[in-house]
Amino acid sequence: MxxxxxxxxxxxxxxxxxxxxxxxxxxxxxxxxxxxxxxxxxxxxxxxxxxxxxxxxxxxxxxxxxxxxxxxxxxxxxxxxxxxxxxxxxxxxxxxxxxxxxxxxxxxxxxxxxxxxxxxxxxxxxxxxxxxxxxxxxxxxxxxxxxxxxxxxxxxxxxxxxxxxxxxxxxxxxxxxxxxxxxKFSEDKYQGLFHQLPLACALVNDDNRLCLLNSVAMQTLPLENGDDLLAMVRTEEHSMLLNTLRVVREGVLTRSWCELPLKTLRGPHWLKLSFSRGPGQKLAGSGSLSLLMMAEDVSERYRLADELSFQANYDALTGLPNRLHFEQVLSRLLKTKDNSQACIAFIDLDQFQVINNISGYQAGDRLLCQIANRLKELVRKEDLVARLGGDEFGILMCNCSLDTVKQAAERICRQLFNHDFNWEGRQHNVSVSIGLACLNKQDIDIYNVVGQADAACHVVKDRGRNDWHLYCDTDPQIHRRYTEMLASVDIVSALSEDRFELYFQPIAPLHDYDGGLHLEILLRMQRPDGSLLSPGIFLPAAERYNLAPRVDLWVVEHLLQWGTAHPTLWRELSMVSVNLSATSLGDPQFMDWLEMRLLAEPELVDKLCFEITETAALSQLQQATRLIELLRPLGCKLALDDFGSGFSSFAYLKCLDVDFVKIDGQFVQNLCANRADQAIVSAICQLGLDMEFETIAEFVESESIGHQLRSLGVDYAQGYGIAAPARLATLVSGLSAPWLPLRQSQYVSGEI
Missing domain, CATH: 3.30.450.40 (GAF domain)
Structure with a gap:
């Protein structure tokens, strides 16, 4: 130039x-x-x-x-x-x-x-x-x-x-x-837009000082032009903020951000700070090339996150920690190397549903809040009281002796029993059942100790409520309850993994032989290791934990599938008996499914006979009547199992139109030597003649019992003296023969 x-x-x-x-x-x-x-x-x-x-x-x-x-x-x-x-x-x-x-x-x-x-x-x-x-x-x-x-x-x-x-x-x-x-026009336009942005924006120079703030930043940020950016966050947050600035200045990223809490109460409490490199132009008053900072108020999101965290870990009604929080604390405690004594208490309100039914759910909620406050008053400050769900509470007690735990349980039972609860002029009794269990630091599964406390609580329920019980491995009641809880878990796994299998046991006629085999379908459950779990364990567990409808559905479905796959065998059979639980009778969804499933198999249903226990019929009389109304038009039959075990057997029998009555085994096992058993069996047989139902004797262990049953007029016999249960898959013939010379091997070997 x-x-x-x-x-x-x-x-x-x-x-x-x-x-x-x-x-x-x-x-x-x-x-x-x-x-x-x-x-x-x-x-x-x-x-x-x-x-x-x-x-x-x-x-x-x-x-x-x-x-x-x-x-x-x-x-x-x-x-x-x-x-x-x-x-x-x-x-x-x-x-x-x-x-x-x-x-x-x-x-x-x-x-x-x-x-x-x-x-x-x-x-x-x-x-x-x-x-x-x-x-x-x-x-x-x-x-x-x-x-x-x-x-x-x-x-x-x-x-x-x-x-x-x-x-x-x-x-x-x-x-x-x-x-x-x-x-200059671009700079003026940029600065105009910069000041009109709805977000807080500023420029940060090489010394981390703010050199230009727009109007929103001046109103919301606790800083002014020339202030150090690090001054608005706590010292422990400086490293994160400096690292965010560094990766942008060194060109590792063109834009980076971090979310930090402010150390001042002025303006928002949490900010999302985003930093980016500009295109290279300098704004008026910015000095050297600066980073553009945008600050977004994220306090509400953190407030909601805290609220969600509270909702996730605390019960909204009582304000107590919930089951999730209780289990997390318990899990951390099991992982510690501290050898001090720790126990948990599982608390269940007695007859709580009665209060809900009589006074309404608002009364129940009020009582739960009162119980929550009383429990916090009756334990030490360092003990954790939680609401585990419904009317169930839990207490975690650390660094305590066994005597201290027992005293706390006794104190809670006594004080809550004296708790006055009035709702709209109505007085309600309050009591609790408490199960106690000590933590074993060698056990990493928290559900074992929770299950132990729950089992101890159920023992209290069985013996009359308003008391406490300490879990002990050698206690037979505890062992049975705990075994049932474990079995309920196995049942869910067996259903999902299809580890159930159908068995059968013949029911032999004692008088007339029609040639067809009359059998009862039984169920066996395999453990993951292939061993069989006793029906006396998993069937009560299915009843107690409301799994029986799912089990009964599996049985009926697979039996019908087997009958469809073996039409010749099915036609040879005289009758196929299937057990239904009381829980299934009271489940409308199961009953609706059963009706639709039987209607879909018209060629199979006329051989079916559904057995319900006497206790199920008595507790679900209306549902049992509905079952009869469902089965009659389809040609199915109904049997009343375990007859004579209840106090009102004869009184309730007149309400049910059954085809078979199965005499409870307690009257059959000693039949030959006990005249009282003979009189009861004889009376049942006479009742059968008068009311037109047939009788089946259970637990027949010998031919002599068979002869005695025949002389008393019993129609059928079932027990190990006739044949032990066998896998349904091994059945090769549906024909029957006189029982006394008949042995089980003939049912599974194909000799018939």
Missing amino acids: SAALTRPLAYELAEIFEGSAKTSLDEIMPRVLATVSSRLPCDCAFILSLPKRRRLPSQQPSSDTQTPALYLPPEFASLPERVLLYTLVKQPLFGSLIRHPRQIELTPLSHYVAQEERALLRKFNLDSLLLLPLLTFGETRLLVGALDCSGGRYWHQDLVAELRHNSGLIAAALEFRRKDRAQ
Whole structure:
């Protein structure tokens, strides 16, 4: 640039542009052209500033359609001169020059214009025109020319070179000026948008100080311009904030963020701070290149997270820790190496459902809150009291002796029994059953100790409630309860893994032989190791833990599938008995499923006989009646199992229209030696004759018992003296034979 400013005209032009940074082009350009015209041997220098060409890539270049800006010296800036030059611009030569840049010299000028323009030329004595090729500098496009009035001027090459040189200076100055204006406009626009952003924004310089805050940041952030960014967070959070800034400054990431709590109560308590690198421009007042910081208030999200955490770990009704929190604390305690004594108490409110049924659920909720408060009062401050669900509570007691635990359980039972609960003038009795279990730090499964406490609580329930019991491995009651709980888990696994299997046991006729085999379907469950779990364990567990409908569904479904797969065997059979539990009778969904499933198998159902126990019939009399109404139209039969075990057997029998009555085994095992058993069996047989049902004796262990049953009038016999249960898959014939000489091997070997 210094070499270009060797001539006085160039210096003068530079001074004009440098001293007029804030002056408009309409004021600057006439001075520039007047200086050029006075220094060069021409009467008028002019400039046409052409707009930036805009066209689609597929279009061919064409002359600009937008109006160019015309700059003239002051003495040539009147309307006629402008009209003249615009007229010249419209000539084909100018369009050709724009498309194909070249130098044009027109002398005499009048030869190149229309007749109506010649008078205008003569008025101003314009005779010669010099037009330089189109000059492009960045986005600046100029046509520079000169006019002469002396007549017939020959444009000297020195003049052309000088004009071309200074035209380049003018174009460069205009382009620099345009870029400077565009950048300033961009900065002003950016700053305007920056201050209007709805988020808190600021610039962070290399010293981690805020150098520019928008209006939202000034209102919400506890900092001002020039403050250290680290000052608004706690010391322990500095490393995270500095690492977030570092990865952006070093170019590891173009944007990074962190969420930090503020150490001041002014404004939000939690902020999400995002940092990004700018495109390289500097904002006014920002100093060195800074990082852009955006601060978003995330306090509400953290508040909701805390609320969700509370809801996840605490009971909304009582405010006590819930089962999840209780189990988490218990799990952490089991993982510690502390050998101090720790125990848990499983507390269940007695007859709580009675309060809900009589006084409503609002009364029940009020009582639960009162019990929660009383429990916290009756234990040590360091003990954890939790609501495990429904009307069940748990207490975790650490660093305590066994005597302390027993005293606490006794105190809770006594105090809650004396707790007065009135609801709308109605007095309710309150008592609890408590199961205690000590933690074994060698056991990593928390559910073992919870299950032990639950089993101890059930023992209290069985013996009358309002008491406590400590789990002990050698206690037979505890062992049975705990075994049932473990069995309930095994039942769920066996159902999902299909580890049940159907067995059968023949029911032998004692008088008339119809040729078909009458059998009862039994169920066996395999453990994962392949061993069998006794039905005396898993069936009571299924009843207690409401799994019986799922088990009964499995049995009926697989029996019907077996009958469909073995149609010949099924037709040979005389009758197939299937047991239904009392829980299944009381389950509407199961009963609806059973009806639809039996309707779908019309060729099988007439051989089915459903057995329900006497206790089930007594407790679910209405459901048992509905079962009879369901089975009769389908041709199925109904048997009453374990008859005689209840106190009201004969009274309830008249309410049920059954086809078979199975005499309870306690009257059969000692039948030959016990005359009382003989009298009871004889009475049942006579009742069968009068009420038209047939009798089946259970637990028949010998042929002598069989002969005695036959003499008393019993119709059928079942027991190990006839045949032990066998896998249904081994049954090869559905035909029957007289029992006394018959042995089980003939049912499974194919001899019949």
